[in-house]
Amino acid sequence: EKIKRMLPVFSACCTETIIRWENSMPSEGSSEIDVWPEFQNLTGDVISRTAFGSSYQEGMKIFQLQGEQAERLIQSFQTLFIPGYWFLPTKNNRRMREIDREIRKILREIIGKREKAMKNGETNNDDLLGLLLESNMRQSNGNAKLGLTTEDVIEECKLFYFAGMETTSVLLTWTLIVLSMHPEWQERAREEVLNHFGRDKPDFDSLSRLKTVTMILYEVLRLYPPATFLTRRTYKDMELGGIKYPAGVNLLLPILFIHHDPDIWGKDASEFNPARFADGISKAAKHQGAFFPFGGGPRICIGQNFALLEAKMALCTILQRFSFELSPSYTHAPYTVITLQPQHGAPIRLKKLGS
Secondary structure (H helix, E strand, C coil): CCCHHHHHHHHHHHHHHHHHHHHCCCCCCEEEEEHHHHHHHHHHHHHHHHHHHHHHHHHHHHHHHHHHHHHHHHHHHCCCCCCCHHHCCCHHHHHHHHHHHHHHHHHHHHHHHHHHHHHCCCCCCCCHHHHHHHHHHHHHCCCCCCCCCHHHHHHHHHHHHHHHHHHHHHHHHHHHHHHHHCHHHHHHHHHHHHHHHCCCCCCHHHHHCCHHHHHHHHHHHHHCCCCCCEEEECCCCEEECCEEECCCCEEEECHHHHHCCHHHHCCCCCCCCHHHHCCCHHHCCCCHHHCCECECHHHCCCCHHHHHHHHHHHHHHHHHHEEEEECCCCCCCEEEECEEEECCCCEEEEEECCC
8 A cells, every 4th residue: 555655656757757758759760778777767766756755855865875886886896806905995995985974964864854753743654764764663662672773774774775776777677678679578568558558647456457567577587687696594403405504504595597497497498488477476487486586485575566566667658658679789798786787788779659
């Protein structure tokens, strides 16, 4: 229900993006756009508005700073590893610490204003920060030991960037790339969208009933999961697959490898085939737990419904207005930098559909 109330924000942000694309295109013919940065901007806009509501501008500033921080972190990964390098006063390290201090300062101000307003009954809690603070106040009920500290809330807010922006933007990017490679599935998805909505704004209930679009998104998440692996730690001595592990062992779960395993998915494991999800996730593979782009169990990503709804809204809005194909300059080179990204961008040729 809370996510449902965020749908107008999804719709408004998607519409703004589409209108900007349309205005940059000639009246006839096609126009080439690198959709990777476009989707980063779109999902950044969405998460800023849904996470921080009236503090949207401050939220955008936080995400811009986190984007710079991520780029600098990537740069440090690409250099020769030296133990303790992070503690050296290099230009890059100093700037990363400056960014962290600035982010924390902005978040403290936002949280302080919101807590004061909540105590005075002056604000609703429909954004993610409001829900977080409301839940925290309800759980603690005046008991400081039970609630989150301001620093805890700051750390949760910093996660909004990765969980709400980065993963959804790569999902949308790979979806447009794959549908450009497979125009028959693009047309099937468009037909479903137009049958449900025509040119009208998609509504929550109908988005939930889109079978072909959902199958496509699942298959893209299988082939190109935003996170290529997960880590977990054993909390007690246990046996997994005939191997005994003591408590405190870090385990790496290779999502990308498992999602491409022919023994689990069949001989066409490396091929794009959304039809494998026609009967749902549980029957798509030989093992029910083989599909886990959002993790699984009690630590499954709490933002998966948010991400899928946002992706459906964006994809539907695009399919209603454009057909698209890969630019001749596109080079297929997936690579992992925190998430699985197109190394050379995603140049797509868009063509307006007739009215």
